[in-house]
Amino acid sequence: MSETDPGFIAAVEEARQGFSEGGVPIGACLVSKDGKILGRGHNMRVQKGSATLHGEISALENSGRLPASAYAGATMYTTLSPCDMCTGACVMYKVARVVIGENKTFVGGEEYLKKRGIEVVVFENQECMGLMKKFIEEKPRVWYVETLPPTLPLSLPPVLIPAYVLLESSSPPLTCLQCSNNGIHRNEDIGED
Numbered sequence: 001m002s003e004t005d006p007g008f009i010a011a012v013e014e015a016r017q018g019f020s021e022g023g024v025p026i027g028a029c030l031v032s033k034d035g036k037i038l039g040r041g042h043n044m045r046v047q048k049g050s051a052t053l054h055g056e057i058s059a060l061e062n063s064g065r066l067p068a069s070a071y072a073g074a075t076m077y078t079t080l081s082p083c084d085m086c087t088g089a090c091v092m093y094k095v096a097r098v099v100i101g102e103n104k105t106f107v108g109g110e111e112y113l114k115k116r117g118i119e120v121v122v123f124e125n126q127e128c129m130g131l132m133k134k135f136i137e138e139k140p141r142v143w144y145v146e147t148l149p150p151t152l153p154l155s156l157p158p159v160l161i162p163a164y165v166l167l168e169s170s171s172p173p174l175t176c177l178q179c180s181n182n183g184i185h186r187n188e189d190i191g192e193d
């Protein structure tokens with residue numbers, strides 16, 4: 001596995017595409033055991049107002065409905081460590097390997113993948129990290145919404161995150177990704193999307 005694999009190059013291209021569309025710049029590509037690209041895609045949550053279209057899910061979706069045998073020995077390339085949902089999808093379809101561009105921005109279900117017998121390879125790809133860094137700097141509020149703990153409501157009030165939300169979700173305490181403070185932040189403190 002290397003950063004010059006066609007599947008990885010495709011995943012990074014997808015992440016770039018996502019960035020250019022104003023979305024979360026995470027791309028993925030599913031490659032069969034014999035090296036054929038089955039499908040590729042990028043996170044479309046912002047673009048489509050989607051609940052589920054993360055990069056890996058987009059790649060699976062764009063691969064179409066395949067027989068279970070198509071996933072045997074397959075590799076899922078993704079530019080960022082996969083979240084619980086995408087980890088679950090990789091486990092469910094029984095891909096053989098998940099190759100990750102970077103896990104500095106976010107660490108997902110890597111340990112669970114390994115427990116389920118899936119090989120995990122992590123690069124420290126500078127472009128993947130750079131895209132996420134630029135995205136979070138430019139649109140902190142969009143990323144903030146992506147990473148809210150599940151106990152928080154999905155629809156944030158327009159101006160203020162109310163105190164009760166913070167109190168009810170105190171484990172772990174809500175930490176502002178921008179300033180590392182716990183507490184209430186006006187939206188202007190964390191930027192506009």
Ligand SMILES: [Zn+2]
Pocket residue numbers: 054055056082083084085086087
């Ligand atoms: Zn995901």
